[in-house]
Amino acid sequence: MERIESSEVERAIRESTEANQVHVIPASQSAIEALKKRKYHEGNSTTGCVVCLDEFLHGMEITRMPCHHIFHGECIVSWLHLKNECPLCRFQMPLDTTEI
Template sequence: MPIAVHQGVSPFEVEHGLEEIMHMVDGDQLGGDAEEGNHFDGNPATESSIRALNRVSYARDCEGTSSDCSICLEAFKPGMELTEMPCSHIFHGGCIEKWLKQSHTCPLCRYRMPCATG
């Protein structure tokens, strides 16, 4: 499976970050705490910041845009509505919402969203 290179993130970082994400998603480790083997920081993003994220329509020819969701690894389809983080990384809406309810950082570049637990 080809690995998309994201702006500002090296292929090495993407590959190893995806391996960690796949392990967490496959093991359903989106809950719990760090002592249970979870790598989330336990500080969710605020609900208002999650709701305020931009929704964008995927276009295959968008330069610098990944062709798949880095959380679930499924391909984007033309015209599909996606959610864009302030750092410009895009994900399926449900994937990034679930992620941000556990950790306030972007899964690719660790951009920090407003934190619910201050």
């Protein structure tokens, strides 16, 4: 499958939040950098990234949120630069208090 560019993901997120008049607050950079990375293995309960809707491939690196939802690294980082919540369960990541 063809990967969606991160700029396209960022644009789609921005358009979605603007259309729904949602106030966006990014997660802190330190929280984003602390996200765990691991290899995806077939048979996991999650088969694809809900941000870009592409499937995970066996052995590819994925990024796990503290709520245990997994995403492509660049997708969740783009998302968290705009919104501090998990796109699936709304788990809230720490905020950068200097930007509030």
